[in-house]
Amino acid sequence: MLSQLTGCNFLRLVFLLNKKNAAALLFLTLCIDIISGCQQSPPQTTVEDRTKPATEIADTNIEDISTEELPPLASIELLLEAANNKPVGEGFALRRQAIELSIDHETPVTIRRRMITLEQQYPGPAYQVQIEILKQRFLLAQGKSRDVLANIDSIDLLATAEEKIQLVELRANALEQVGLAVESVQLRITLDELYSNSEQARQEDNNRRLWYSLMRLPPTIISDHISEIPDTFSGWLELAYLSKQHQYSPDLLDQAINNWSLRHATHPAHRHIVENIRQRQIATSNHPRHIALLLPLSGKLQAIGQAIRDGFLASHLELKRQFGINASIDIYDTESSPGTAKLSLQRASESDADFIVGPLDKAAVAAVVNSDGAAPPPDPLSVNSQDTINTDPEPNPVPLLVLNQALPEWNSNHKIYQFTLAPESEAIESANRAHLLGRQHAMVIVPESTWGNRLYEAFTATYRQLGGTIVSQYRYPQGTPDHSQRIQQEFNLHKSRFRHQQIQQLLGPNIEFTPRLRRDIDLIFMAASSQEARQIKAQLKFFYADHIPVYATSHIFTKKPGTIRDKDLDGIYFTDMPWMLDDKPAPGTLRKLLEDNWPAEITNQYGRFHALGADAFKLLPQLEWLTEHQNEWINGETGKLSLNSNGIVEREPSWAVFRDGIPSTQAALEN
Numbered sequence: 021m022l023s024q025l026t027g028c029n030f031l032r033l034v035f036l037l038n039k040k041n042a043a044a045l046l047f048l049t050l051c052i053d054i055i056s057g058c059q060q061s062p063p064q065t066t067v068e069d070r071t072k073p074a075t076e077i078a079d080t081n082i083e084d085i086s087t088e089e090l091p092p093l094a095s096i097e098l099l100l101e102a103a104n105n106k107p108v109g110e111g112f113a114l115r116r117q118a119i120e121l122s123i124d125h126e127t128p129v130t131i132r133r134r135m136i137t138l139e140q141q142y143p144g145p146a147y148q149v150q151i152e153i154l155k156q157r158f159l160l161a162q163g164k165s166r167d168v169l170a171n172i173d174s175i176d177l178l179a180t181a182e183e184k185i186q187l188v189e190l191r192a193n194a195l196e197q198v199g200l201a202v203e204s205v206q207l208r209i210t211l212d213e214l215y216s217n218s219e220q221a222r223q224e225d226n227n228r229r230l231w232y233s234l235m236r237l238p239p240t241i242i243s244d245h246i247s248e249i250p251d252t253f254s255g256w257l258e259l260a261y262l263s264k265q266h267q268y269s270p271d272l273l274d275q276a277i278n279n280w281s282l283r284h285a286t287h288p289a290h291r292h293i294v295e296n297i298r299q300r301q302i303a304t305s306n307h308p309r310h311i312a313l314l315l316p317l318s319g320k321l322q323a324i325g326q327a328i329r330d331g332f333l334a335s336h337l338e339l340k341r342q343f344g345i346n347a348s349i350d351i352y353d354t355e356s357s358p359g360t361a362k363l364s365l366q367r368a369s370e371s372d373a374d375f376i377v378g379p380l381d382k383a384a385v386a387a388v389v390n391s392d393g394a395a396p397p398p399d400p401l402s403v404n405s406q407d408t409i410n411t412d413p414e415p416n417p418v419p420l421l422v423l424n425q426a427l428p429e430w431n432s433n434h435k436i437y438q439f440t441l442a443p444e445s446e447a448i449e450s451a452n453r454a455h456l457l458g459r460q461h462a463m464v465i466v467p468e469s470t471w472g473n474r475l476y477e478a479f480t481a482t483y484r485q486l487g488g489t490i491v492s493q494y495r496y497p498q499g500t501p502d503h504s505q506r507i508q509q510e511f512n513l514h515k516s517r518f519r520h521q522q523i524q525q526l527l528g529p530n531i532e533f534t535p536r537l538r539r540d541i542d543l544i545f546m547a548a549s550s551q552e553a554r555q556i557k558a559q560l561k562f563f564y565a566d567h568i569p570v571y572a573t574s575h576i577f578t579k580k581p582g583t584i585r586d587k588d589l590d591g592i593y594f595t596d597m598p599w600m601l602d603d604k605p606a607p608g609t610l611r612k613l614l615e616d617n618w619p620a621e622i623t624n625q626y627g628r629f630h631a632l633g634a635d636a637f638k639l640l641p642q643l644e645w646l647t648e649h650q651n652e653w654i655n656g657e658t659g660k661l662s663l664n665s666n667g668i669v670e671r672e673p674s675w676a677v678f679r680d681g682i683p684s685t686q687a688a689l690e691n
Contacts (some may be wrong), residue, residue: 026316052218092125112142112150119154123161127487128458131158138451147174156190162458165194185214192229194469199686201233202245208233209252224292231293236655240606255284269343270305274298300652303645307339311352311640312418314378314388319356321381327626328380328423330614331633331657338610354379358387363622367420376434377421377574385424389436418538421636421643437643439669441632442660443471443547444478446573446593446595449673450481450545453593454571459543462493463510463568465556466547475547475573492541498552503559511541511565544570546592550578553586562648569593574600574673575684579624586681593688595673599657600632610634610657631657639669 025576030166090098096118103114119134121218122209126134135158139151156168168190176187188211195204208230211349215223216606234242234256242261247254266273277294284290313332316324329351339345350653352364361384368376379385425442454462462483466472472495480490492510495505548556553576560566574590575595605611614630615623623630635656645661653672660672676683 057246061549084387092121096121101241112138115141116150116154120157123158128158128162128318128460129157130487132373144283145178149179153186153190155185158191160197161456162597163197163453163456165197166441168194169198182530185211188214191224192226196229197231201237202241204233205230205256206253206483209256209288212392223288227288227292230256231260231289232530235263238606239264252287255280255287256289256578259284259287259289259293259297265319266343267301267304270301274302300645300649303639303648307345307641308347308374310348310350310353310372310374311637311678312364312373312376312378313353313382314354314361314364314368314376315380316356316384317351317353320355323626324629325354325356325380327622327629327634328633330618331630332377332637333633334614334630335634335637338613339569352378354381354384356381356384357384361385362387365420374420375421377640378423378634380423386421386428389422389426389434404487418429419643422630423636435667437639437663437667437669439636439639441628441671443475443573443575445671446673447475447545447547448482450571450573450594451486451488453675454483454488454543454545455486459569460488461540462488462543462545463494464490465494465496467498467552468495469498472547479545485573495554500552507556507559507563507565513564541568543566546570546572548572550576550586550589553592557592558588566591571595574628577676579627586678587646588681589678590680591678593675593677594683595675595684597628597631597658597671597672598655599634600627601674601676601683603682628658635661 065453095689099114099118099121101116103111106114115138119131122131122134134153135151142151152171156171156175157167159165172187172194172585176184179187188207192204192207192211195201195207208226211226212223212230214228239261242257242264245254246257246261259277262273262276262280266276267314281290290569315329315331316322317325327508332652333349335348336345336349340347345531347445350368350373352368354361355365361379364379365376365388379388417434420439421437421439424438424440426436454460457554464476464479466476476493476495483490488560494503494506494510496506523624528652544560546556548555553572557570558568560568560570570592572592572594576592577596577600579600599611602611605615611627611630635658638654638656639661643663646652646654647662647667650663650665653660655661656671659674662672664669664670674685676685677688678684679687
């Protein structure tokens, strides 16, 4: 009722009130201010009459609209503009294509607005299922796979044959996203049979996604599902198992694939996947035989350097034991000194090494990548008649995998790759997850430090690029014992209490009061140590903000045994590497080998650096392939690893959430 007291009605009410009702008038004014601030105007949309049935929706020819060379946003606008001049069915198809592109490249607010417009423009039953399919794709892009699985059955009742295939595709994608890879693979086998022989592009994409799902599974899970009956499903599982089992032995893999082909001569994997396996195997089978490892084994970074060395050597020993791969590894101590690192690089280059790994610290990397640049060629016009130009070709430089970030530009003959555990990757992953789940208004809590600034810049840059808004930020001095004052301030609780005091003065003290937080924060990104995170989380809970999701980096997880206090972290989502989140490594695995031979305090404190060393060794034969196939990756101990066009190894960590003080990857996936 109060929300209707606007304009003349409100003025009429004011006139009727006398001085004795001044307190009530002030209270009424406060209420109206609050209510009017919460109201939003409905979106104004131009509604077109599209009630005609359009039988050509699925078969509309829109090949004359070319968007291949345009950026996504320009393509969306072009498609929408072209739709205005097309018949009903073609116009719908173009608008549908624009929204499909929008789902991948625009903010959730914009996508929802486009959905509403489309639904109002095409209200007829002929378009109902296609619009519902678009809505499910949008939900899937937000990570709401369980909602999609719950909605599909009711949509399927009204779907045409082609729409039913699209719904099966949606179900397979949702099962893959929710973590049910085996079930997703089984559904994709059905999909392959539903496609016609002319739909080769859809078949190839389906088989590729099927294969990637299998590659994410551990070999033990794959082998457990293999049946003695040689059907299509078991054929896929067997091929995946053989690929993992013989990934470092090209001769054995080639023989295994030949035997597999005899048993599965008509298997759909023959169309695309088998040849891809052979090509990748050929490209990655030549592991470097002579490796130079440059690490600080003395000085201030000694412990970290030794942990990376141990992980590197353990990975080598594991591959040697399993696949017979042997390599000569020369280890150089860079002594945490840029000068020593330069000297070590020179010695390694002269030793006929096939690959150089390291150095580690940023100063040493900067010295190394700028230490051996070739001089520019002489200008022919300035060469004296007595001078001779050396036309002998330069020997091929040794490729270099540095374990830190190199400068954007360097003066080096070496082919340089970069692999690092920079915390920025976790901040970027947090921004990506927030966007995926439609969380577009964030509060950022970081320490006042160089480390805190790096994480703040990485998160906010990615978050804003994806359409998110930073509505609040709190930079705390490290070691702050009490965060309550700033938390109340950032959530506007002091304003809520001030309003309460005003009303008390007017209407008396016996008024029930619950402080109200600001409503425009749907995510908190936090960078903190485990101790600081416990304090901040407890105070967020005390001040009624425990319902807002909190994303954090791996720094909150120490993995110390018996840390009962980690229950104070319950509900916090954080990123970390599989090495740290796998609580019970299987016998014979690399991590189990290290844990059996190193003290627990070493493997817990330096486990992430063990994993960095292990992945550095496994990456060496994969780098050239990943350079040429930037849509592919390897599953490493530090995360899902791919390579960008600048030679930087991009690391996608895993997610976990604290439940009863213990990280749970499954609970993080379900939510």
